[in-house]
Amino acid sequence: MAHAISLLCFDRNLQMGTTEKQNEVYLEPEYAADLASIRKARKRIETFIDTTPVLKSSFIDELSGRKLFFKAENFQKGGAFKIRGACNAVFSLPDEVAKRGILTHSSGNHAAAVALAAKLRDIPAHIVIPKNAPQCKIDNVNQYGGRIVWADSSIESREAIAAKVQEETGAVMIHPFNDGNVISGQGTIALEFLEQVPELEAIVVPISGIALGAKGIKPTIKIFGAEPYGASDAAQSKATNTIVRNVSPRTLADGLRAQLGDLTWPVIRDLVDDIIVVNDKDIVKGMKMLYESLKIVVEPSGAIGLAAVLSKQSASHPDVAECRSIGIVLSGGNVDLDPLWDYMNCACQT
Amino acid sequence: MAHAISLLCFDRNLQMGTTEKQNEVYLEPEYAADLASIRKARKRIETFIDTTPVLKSSFIDELSGRKLFFKAENFQKGGAFKIRGACNAVFSLPDEVAKRGILTHSSGNHAAAVALAAKLRDIPAHIVIPKNAPQCKIDNVNQYGGRIVWADSSIESREAIAAKVQEETGAVMIHPFNDGNVISGQGTIALEFLEQVPELEAIVVPISGIALGAKGIKPTIKIFGAEPYGASDAAQSKATNTIVRNVSPRTLADGLRAQLGDLTWPVIRDLVDDIIVVNDKDIVKGMKMLYESLKIVVEPSGAIGLAAVLSKQSASHPDVAECRSIGIVLSGGNVDLDPLWDYMNCACQT
Structure with a gap:
């Protein structure tokens, strides 16, 4: 209706x-x-x-x-909404810190938000993403030019890999919520x-x-x-x-x-x-x-x-x-609607 | 994305x-x-x-x-957008004509728009609908209190049934587009x-x-x-x-x-x-x-x-x-998304 x-x-x-x-x-x-x-x-x-x-x-x-x-x-x-927090964190950084890049681990909207905020500040972003993240959210990270680093779905795996990336790059961690x-x-x-x-x-x-x-x-x-x-x-x-x-x-x-x-x-x-x-x-x-x-x-x-x-x-x-x-x-509108498009494509008459 | x-x-x-x-x-x-x-x-x-x-x-x-x-x-x-035309047609009618009610035949958004316009003017609406109309559009007619009269999917069937309803009720025809x-x-x-x-x-x-x-x-x-x-x-x-x-x-x-x-x-x-x-x-x-x-x-x-x-x-x-x-x-957003909800309900975990 x-x-x-x-x-x-x-x-x-x-x-x-x-x-x-x-x-x-x-x-x-x-x-x-x-x-x-x-x-x-x-x-x-x-x-x-x-x-x-x-x-x-x-x-x-x-x-x-x-x-x-x-x-x-x-x-x-x-x-x-995640771009609000990501932008505030990224634009709070002093220039000399920001230029080392930023880093986060997230399965979703925060990942894309950090990639977008980094793009806006023209600094690199390393995004640790668990393999079970929704495709549309992964696409968003790619679209904004974030570098994806894969992790397993457990929070421990994500945190361990994020720590490794941080050590290698010196990037600043932008935690999804505890910041x-x-x-x-x-x-x-x-x-x-x-x-x-x-x-x-x-x-x-x-x-x-x-x-x-x-x-x-x-x-x-x-x-x-x-x-x-x-x-x-x-x-x-x-x-x-x-x-x-x-x-x-x-x-x-x-x-x-x-x-x-x-x-x-x-x-x-x-x-x-x-x-x-x-x-x-x-x-x-x-x-x-x-x-x-x-x-x-x-x-x-x-x-x-x-x-x-x-x-x-x-x-x-x-x-x-x-x-x-x-x-x-x-809070957000990023959702994989592929089952709908599959159905609609089957219903096409031309 | x-x-x-x-x-x-x-x-x-x-x-x-x-x-x-x-x-x-x-x-x-x-x-x-x-x-x-x-x-x-x-x-x-x-x-x-x-x-x-x-x-x-x-x-x-x-x-x-x-x-x-x-x-x-x-x-x-x-x-x-159909409410624009339906409202203009319905509110153009003199009171003594309008009170006899209005009528249309449509498979979709015009049907609901005429029912809604009639409701706004507090007059009856008779809506001839082909049986293959999308369910969400039929629901809309019901929601606005229109009286549904069923027809076959051919334009001839719709027109014949509409003519009969018009003869019985004296209602004024609001054509979907040729008006x-x-x-x-x-x-x-x-x-x-x-x-x-x-x-x-x-x-x-x-x-x-x-x-x-x-x-x-x-x-x-x-x-x-x-x-x-x-x-x-x-x-x-x-x-x-x-x-x-x-x-x-x-x-x-x-x-x-x-x-x-x-x-x-x-x-x-x-x-x-x-x-x-x-x-x-x-x-x-x-x-x-x-x-x-x-x-x-x-x-x-x-x-x-x-x-x-x-x-x-x-x-x-x-x-x-x-x-x-x-x-x-x-032009409009009335679409049956049931295949999506069926899929989502299957994916529920609680």
Whole structure:
């Protein structure tokens, strides 16, 4: 079914309003980033990234019984929010350090983002990629000119090979998430989103940086995480109040097979109000709704926020239930659709 | 591969510039619509439709060697441009006529658009639909409260059943394309598009109304049609200078299985510079590129414009080759993606 889409806010040159500043809270320096570092990140990266639009669907609003606002980071450069953190990290480096090149290990969007950020700064990028990474994400790294170094799928293999490359090249490691500059860069989503939709009462996030930015600007806002059952380390960590590792993540959402880090865990522990855990089938239902109603391409990890809001867990969750305006970050749109093209090619008549 | 998207123009309340008016041409009243009727249509429908954004992809620009601008009518209300014509026709009716209800026969987006326009005017809509219509388009008619009357797939069956419904109900026929008000409504795309991107040297169109609007505002602009090999009535008609009918259209692009009408043919004959004919496999390639680079969902009929611009025919076509800025109308985004969801559901791990 197709439905009306409200294109809420597409001005690429939004200015920060002055009224929002009254209630801002600068968090204690116990986290790897804060509102000040996120503001600095925004200035540093603004010429390299897009201000992504916020989308709405009257059909989905009716279905969920509240107003949902979708921050379309699938439209971001490189097809995901990751370029925000990668650019902030890469452009924070002094020239003499940057020229040695940069390095990361990632199965996905961060890999392409680091390659793109390196291209923008005209320095080499070495990208350690596990062999089970989605083809479209590997293609992106190639497209941006990153040098691919293959690893096995385990986190240990990736880290060992990355260490070897670092030793050989002297390149600077840009960690996918456990890096203050990366966290600050991702946090810029919160600044944009709350300028575009100041009424938000909650944001469902894939990223700890957003919690720092959003609670810095609007301390009353609720922040909910969303995780698949097969990789629910954050939910388990919050339940036990200590870092639990994903031993062997099992989920369709390849972007969510990561781990908590010692820099992201304190943010999730203290500032994320709760984690909503959903199964893969719910994620596919969320994707389908986004494709059909908003006419946009989102990857499984990007659709989990909608799946979480529409889940049974949310319906019976007192904090979620009371929110009338919820922001959902559609984190990325890089997904292999080959089964669709195979089908379409078979259906061709000429 | 994912690529940077430039979100060119998303201001929903664009004002008509004054400078563009200098070179406008009001065409002779030999056509069913003109710039004046298109302007009136725009005023009539403006509260009911969205001003759709124009999208760009640096990757596709590089590939095509020119600047391509995509008018995203897949984001339009009802998921296609058809609501423009349907609203203009429905809101042109005097109250005493409108209250008898409206009627159409269509396999697709026009059906849903008429149902939605009737809902907006709070009058009944009877929609004659062939049994081979795509399920998502039938769902849309149901969603907007249209009364479905089934027909066989032939145009004769549809017309006979529509005549019977008209006799029984007194409803007013809103023809899918052979109707001056419908043509004027669809023509409003040209006004928006040329305000958003005045530099356009050509537009690739699925709709004759756009030719009237675009050449009215900018007489030097080239207008190219795009057709699948299996339903190339317009190309054949132009070649023979007389209306040729699609006897049994064979194409994946269900929205292009229509016929020329006596109101649309003169426009195509006189104002469409040429028709570019492509095969279904090229259409699928165009879809894939739009999904991967722009992260948007477009139906086969909506992707044909890009397929045409990237085709071998265009590469060797002197008029197309000289255009540096080409506008492409992405006509709609209503497509059954069930094969994709079947695949994704099989890949679920929880």
